[in-house]
Amino acid sequence: MIDSGWAEQVRRLARERDAVILAHNYQLPEIQDVAHHTGDSLALSRIAAESDASTIVFCGVHFMAETAKILSPDKTVLIPDAAAGCSLADSITADQLRAWKAEHPGAVVVSYVNTTAEVKAETDICCTSSNAVDVVASVPADREVLFCPDQFLGAHVKRRTGRTNMHIWAGECHVHAGINGDQLAERVAEVPGAELYIHPECGCATSALYLAGEGVVPAEKVKVLSTGDMATEARHSSATAVLVATEVGMLHQLRRAAPGVDFQPVNERASCRYMKMITPEKLLRSLREGTDEVDVPADVADRARAAVRRMIEIGQPGTGE
Structure with missing residues (x-):
């Protein structure tokens, strides 16, 4: 049980440390509620870069804190538990990508921010x-594309662009991959008339489009959305019920955004243990002791920053994962 004064302690320590607290949409509800800003990883990293605070406390997983450091190299970036990893980010290494590039000289590498x-x-x-569809569409038609690391997002992009010279890495988020088509079809039958919010990383994304094509669910009720776009959609929703295919932590923000809508998970067990590693106690320790600081070597950060900037130059990147 969290002490009643916990939130006040967190905010006081944040002021003393000149820190802004950022929480990803999949974090524990109490972490989301105490944060200065809640959202998806890219949106939060951009907020961090624009913030006047000298310290960023990123409540998410490690690659997200790295992205914040890449975009804010002169700021101190802390993650309350450095062991909070990501199965999707871990599904491809730099060595593997270099080897893949060697097999396809001249190809353009498009990487999801979840790396x-x-x-x-x-x-x-x-x-x-x-914006994955727009980014891939911006690549000249005669250039091969290497898309990594998420195979489900890659399949969505390939379907939307119709691109035949696009190679997709066989990576996945173990949580999103576990939200499958059979579960979706079962839940649609249980909650007739519900809208569907489907994250493109999910294993059920193709099934959702199939259900729409077969008329089981009206096409206008099937919405393939990033987590940030889900929150935006919820604020303007006129639906009575929405089935949500993503990590269950997202339900907290959706219910806050539209308390009159019945948001239900497609898979109630779709919980990421890495996202739940940052506890109230660890957040307090991070603010008190400055743990754990995230660093990215300058040469790596410079090259990574260039890839992010090219994405932004193509057009508004919207929300992140």
Whole structure:
């Protein structure tokens, strides 16, 4: 049980440290509620870069804190638990990407922001789930594209662009991959008339489009969205019920955004243990002791920053994952 004065302690320590607290949408509800800003990883990193605070406390997973450091190299970036990893980011290494590039000389590498700093440094253009289609479409038609690391987002982009010279890395987020088509079909039958919010990393994304194509769910009710776009959609929703296919932590923000809508998970067990590693106690310790600081070597950060900037130059990257 959290002490009733916990939130006040956190905010006081943040003021003393000149820190801004950022929480990803998948964090524990109490972490989301105490943060100065809640959102997806790229949006939070951009907020961090624009903030006047000298210290960023990033409550998320490690690659997110790295991205904040890449975009804010002169600021101190802390993550309350450095062991908070990511199965998707870990599904490709810089060495693997270099070997893949060697097999396809001249190809353009497009990497999802859910990657390590070292992978971003080997990337030509980063993308978010919101703008991945636009980023890939910006690559000249005669150039091969190497898309990594998420196979489900890659399949969504390939379907949307119709691109035949696009190679997709076989990586996945173990949580999103576990939200499958059979579960979605079962939940649609249980909650008739519900809208569907589907994250493109999910294993059920193709099934959602199939259900729409077969008329099981009206096409206008199937919405493939990033987490940030889900929150935006919720604020303007006229739906009575929405089935949500993403990590269950997102439900907290959706219910806050639209308390009159019945948001239900497609898979109630879709919880990321890494995202839940940052506890109230660890956040307090981080603010008191300055743990754990995140650093990215300058040469890696410079190359990774260039890939992120190219993404932004293509157009508004919207929200992140």
